Amino acid sequence: MKSISLAEHSVREVNQLLHDQARELTEGQWRITEPDGRHALACGLDQELHVVIDGHAGYYCAGMNQKATVEVNGTVGVGVAENMMSGRVHVHGNASQSAGATAHGGLLVIDGNASARCGISMKGVDIVVGGNVGHMSAFMAQAGRLVVCGDAGGALGDSIYEARLYVRGSVESLGADCIEKEMREEHISELRALLAQAGMETNPAEFRRYGSARQLYNFQVDNADGG
Amino acid sequence: MDDHRERRGLRESATFDRLTIHEIQRAADTGIYDIRGFGAKRKVPHFDDLLFLGASVSRYPLEGYREKCGTDVVLGDRFASKPLHLDIPVTIAGMSFGSLSANAKEALGRGASAVGTSTTTGDGGMTDEERGQSRTLVYQYLPSRYGMNPVHLRMADAIEVVLGQGAKPGGGGMLMGQKISDRVAHMRTLPKGIDQRSACRHPDWTGPDDLAIKIEELREITDWEKPVFIKIGASRPYYDVKLAVKAGADAVVLDGMQGGTAATQEVFIEHVGIPTLAAIPQAVQALQEMGMHRKVQLIVSGGIRNGADVAKAMALGADAVSIGTAALIALGCNHPRWEADYEKIGSAAGFYDDYHAGQDPAGISTQDPELSSRLDPELAGRRLANFLRVITLEAQTIARACGKSHLHNLEPEDLVAINMEAAAMARVPLAGTAWIPGQ
Numbered sequence: 285m286k287s288i289s290l291a292e293h294s295v296r297e298v299n300q301l302l303h304d305q306a307r308e309l310t311e312g313q314w315r316i317t318e319p320d321g322r323h324a325l326a327c328g329l330d331q332e333l334h335v336v337i338d339g340h341a342g343y344y345c346a347g348m349n350q351k352a353t354v355e356v357n358g359t360v361g362v363g364v365a366e367n368m369m370s371g372r373v374h375v376h377g378n379a380s381q382s383a384g385a386t387a388h389g390g391l392l393v394i395d396g397n398a399s400a401r402c403g404i405s406m407k408g409v410d411i412v413v414g415g416n417v418g419h420m421s422a423f424m425a426q427a428g429r430l431v432v433c434g435d436a437g438g439a440l441g442d443s444i445y446e447a448r449l450y451v452r453g454s455v456e457s458l459g460a461d462c463i464e465k466e467m468r469e470e471h472i473s474e475l476r477a478l479l480a481q482a483g484m485e486t487n488p489a490e491f492r493r494y495g496s497a498r499q500l501y502n503f504q505v506d507n508a509d510g511g
Numbered sequence: 512m513d514d515h516r517e518r519r520g521l522r523e524s525a526t527f528d529r530l531t532i533h534e535i536q537r538a539a540d541t542g543i544y545d546i547r548g549f550g551a552k553r554k555v556p557h558f559d560d561l562l563f564l565g566a567s568v569s570r571y572p573l574e575g576y577r578e579k580c581g582t583d584v585v586l587g588d589r590f591a592s593k594p595l596h597l598d599i600p601v602t603i604a605g606m607s608f609g610s611l612s613a614n615a616k617e618a619l620g621r622g623a624s625a626v627g628t629s630t631t632t633g634d635g636g637m638t639d640e641e642r643g644q645s646r647t648l649v650y651q652y653l654p655s656r657y658g659m660n661p662v663h664l665r666m667a668d669a670i671e672v673v674l675g676q677g678a679k680p681g682g683g684g685m686l687m688g689q690k691i692s693d694r695v696a697h698m699r700t701l702p703k704g705i706d707q708r709s710a711c712r713h714p715d716w717t718g719p720d721d722l723a724i725k726i727e728e729l730r731e732i733t734d735w736e737k738p739v740f741i742k743i744g745a746s747r748p749y750y751d752v753k754l755a756v757k758a759g760a761d762a763v764v765l766d767g768m769q770g771g772t773a774a775t776q777e778v779f780i781e782h783v784g785i786p787t788l789a790a791i792p793q794a795v796q797a798l799q800e801m802g803m804h805r806k807v808q809l810i811v812s813g814g815i816r817n818g819a820d821v822a823k824a825m826a827l828g829a830d831a832v833s834i835g836t837a838a839l840i841a842l843g844c845n846h847p848r849w850e851a852d853y854e855k856i857g858s859a860a861g862f863y864d865d866y867h868a869g870q871d872p873a874g875i876s877t878q879d880p881e882l883s884s885r886l887d888p889e890l891a892g893r894r895l896a897n898f899l900r901v902i903t904l905e906a907q908t909i910a911r912a913c914g915k916s917h918l919h920n921l922e923p924e925d926l927v928a929i930n931m932e933a934a935a936m937a938r939v940p941l942a943g944t945a946w947i948p949g950q
C-alpha cells in the first residue's frame with residue numbers, strides 16, 4: 285500500500301503516478317489522503333488498482349474509470365465516475381449531481397444520497413444508491429440499471445431509452461415517456477444480485493420498476509394526404 | 512413559363528411565395544416540421560461581400576509562384592504539450608459516423624492526411640476507418656457522449672468540446688431511424704431504428720465555471736498532452752469566446768449560421784444564429800481584449816467554399832478555417848453523375864440536402880451498404896486532397912498579391928466591403944471610403 289498526501293503533492297502528480305501503473309503495474313494498493321475537495325482525482329485510471337481516497341473529493345472523481353476500484357471515505361462532487369467503462373467506484377457518503385453520468389459499464393455505489401441527474405445518459409453502468417436521488421435522475425438513460433433504495437425526485441427517467449430503474453421509496457414524478465413496469469421474477473433476481481454486489485441489505489421485493497414506454501422513439505408523421 | 516404567367520397577370524406574392532406555400536402544404540400533410548441537412552440557404556452577408564486591396568505603389572506584392580507564402584499553423588500550444596502542427600490552415604470539420612458512411616469518414620481522413628491537415632470525429636464516436644486514415648484526428652466531446660470512451664480520447668490528437676454548431680446553436684443532433692444501422696446503434700448504445708435526438712446540454716456540467724473543471728479533468732485523463740478546443744455556434748461570440756478562453760480552451764472553433772448539418776429542423780437552420788462574417792470580428796475583439804489573439808487560436812467555419820473565403824476569414828483574424836459541406840461536395844456529394852438517382856428521390860444534383868434520409872445517391876450521408884459502396888474512399892480522398900490544394904493555392908495567390916509572406920499576415924487592413932451590411936459586420940471600410948459603419 286502506497287500512501288500519498290495531496291497536502292504535499294499536486295493532483296497532477298498523483299494522477300500521473302496512477303496512470304503510470306497502466307503501463308507497468310508496480311503497486312496495486314493506493315491511499316490518497318487530504319484530498320480536501322480537489323477535482324479530477326483518480327480519473328482516467330486504466331489498471332486493476334485499489335485506490336482509497338480518505339476524505340472529500342471534488343468534481344469528476346474517478347471519471348472515465350477503467351478496471352480500477354476507487355473508494356471514497358467522504359462525499360464527492362459533481363460527476364463521480366462519469367463515463368466509467370468498467371471497475372467499481374464506491375462512495376461511503378453522499379454524491380453531488382450527475383453521479384455516473386454517461387457511464388458505459390462497471391458498478392457505482394453511493395452509500396448516502398445522490399443529488400440531481402444521477403445516472404443521466406447512462407449507457408450500461410449499474411448504479412446503486414443507498415439513499416435518495418434528486419430530480420431528473422436517469423434523464424435520457426440509455427442502458428444499465430439504476431437502483432435507488434430511498435426516494436426519487438421529480439421527472440425520474442425523463443426521455444429514457446432502455447435503462448431499467450428500481451426505486452424502493454416514493455417517486456415524486458415520472459418524466460416524459462417513463463412508466464412503471466411489472467416487477468417479474470427475473471427483475472427481482474437481477475436486483476437481488478445488484479444489491480448484494482453493492483453490499484446493501486435491502487429486500488428486493490420492496491422495489492418498483494420503471495422504464496421506457498417507448499412512445500418517443502419515432503417521430504409521429506400523419507400523412508393526411510393519404511400517402 | 513414565368514413570363515407566360517406574368518403575361519396572364521398572375522403575380523407571385525413576395526410574402527407567400529411558392530416555397531412558402533409549399534411548406535405550409537407540407538406541414539399540413541405530415542404534421543411534422545421539415546428536417547434536412549446542408550446549411551442555411553437564405554442569402555446573408557458573406558465573404559463574397561468583401562474584396563481584397565491588392566498591392567500596387569503603396570504596397571509591395573510578392574511574386575506569384577516563386578516567393579514563399581507560408582501556410583502552416585500550430586493549434587493548441589497554450590497548455591497542451593503536444594499541439595497540432597498542420598501544413599495548411601484548412602481543417603476538416605467534425606461530421607459524425609452515422610450521419611456519414613464509414614467510407615466517407617475514411618475518405619475525409621485520407622484527403623486531409625494527404626495535404627497535412629486534420630480531420631475530426633463527430634456525434635457518434637471514433638471509427639477505426641477514420642483513425643486509421645487520419646494522420647491528425649480531433650476527437651469531439653459532445654453532450655450526447657455517444658461512443659465516448661477514454662481509449663479513443665487517448666488515441667486522439669486533440670479534443671474538441673462541442674457546445675454548439677452554427678446550423679443550430681442551442682440545439683442537439685438528430686439521426687433518423689433509417690440511418691441507425693446495427694453498427695451505428697451499437698456504437699451509440701441505442702435501439703436500432705429509433706429517431707435519435709441527441710442532448711443539447713452536457714450532462715455533467717453547467718456554465719463556464721464547471722466547464723473549466725471539466726477541461727481540467729480531460730487534461731488530467733490525457734496527461735496534459737492534447738490540445739482542448741471549444742466549439743461554439745455563432746450567436747453571442749463576443750461573450751462565448753471570452754468564457755471559452757477563461758475556461759481554459761487552447762483553441763476556439765467558431766461556426767457561423769451557414770454551417771452545414773446532417774439533420775436539423777429547417778426553421779432552426781434558417782432562423783437561429785448569426786452569419787459567419789458577423790461572428791469573426793466579435794470573436795477577434797474578445798481575444799484581443801484578453802491579450803489572447805494568436806495565443807488561443809481561432810478556427811472559423813460556416814460557408815467556407817474557396818481560397819478567397821479562407822483568405823478573408825484569416826484576414827479578419829482567424830488562425831485557421833474548417834470545412835464541412837465543401838469537403839462533402841469534393842468527395843462527390845451532389846455530383847451530376849447521380850442526376851437520375853437524385854430525380855428518383857425527388858431532388859436534383861446541386862439541390863440535394865436530405866442528408867437525414869439516408870438515401871444519398873453519392874453514398875456519403877447514408878448507412879445503406881449498397882449506396883455507401885458507391886464511394887471509393889481512396890478516390891474520394893484524392894478528390895478532397897485536390898480540392899484542399901486548390902483552395903490553399905488560391906489563398907496564397909491572394910496573400911502574395913497583398914504582399915504577405917504567410918497567410919497569417921493577412922489583416923483587416925487588406926479588406927474592403929462592397930455594401931454597408933458587410934462593412935458593418937466585418938468592420939472594414941465600405942469600398943472607396945474610409946467609413947466603417949458603427950465606428
Ligand SMILES: Cc1cc2nc3c(=O)[nH]c(=O)nc-3n(C[C@H](O)[C@H](O)[C@H](O)COP(=O)(O)O)c2cc1C
Binds near residue numbers: 549635673771876
Ligand atoms: C453531414 C454533417 C454532419 C455534421 N456532424 C457534426 C457533428 O457530429 N458535430 C459537430 O460539431 N458538427 C457537425 N457538423 C457541422 C460541421 O462540423 C461544421 O460546423 C459545418 O459543416 C461547417 O460549415 P460548412 O458546412 O459550411 O463548411 C456536421 C455537418 C455536416 C454537413
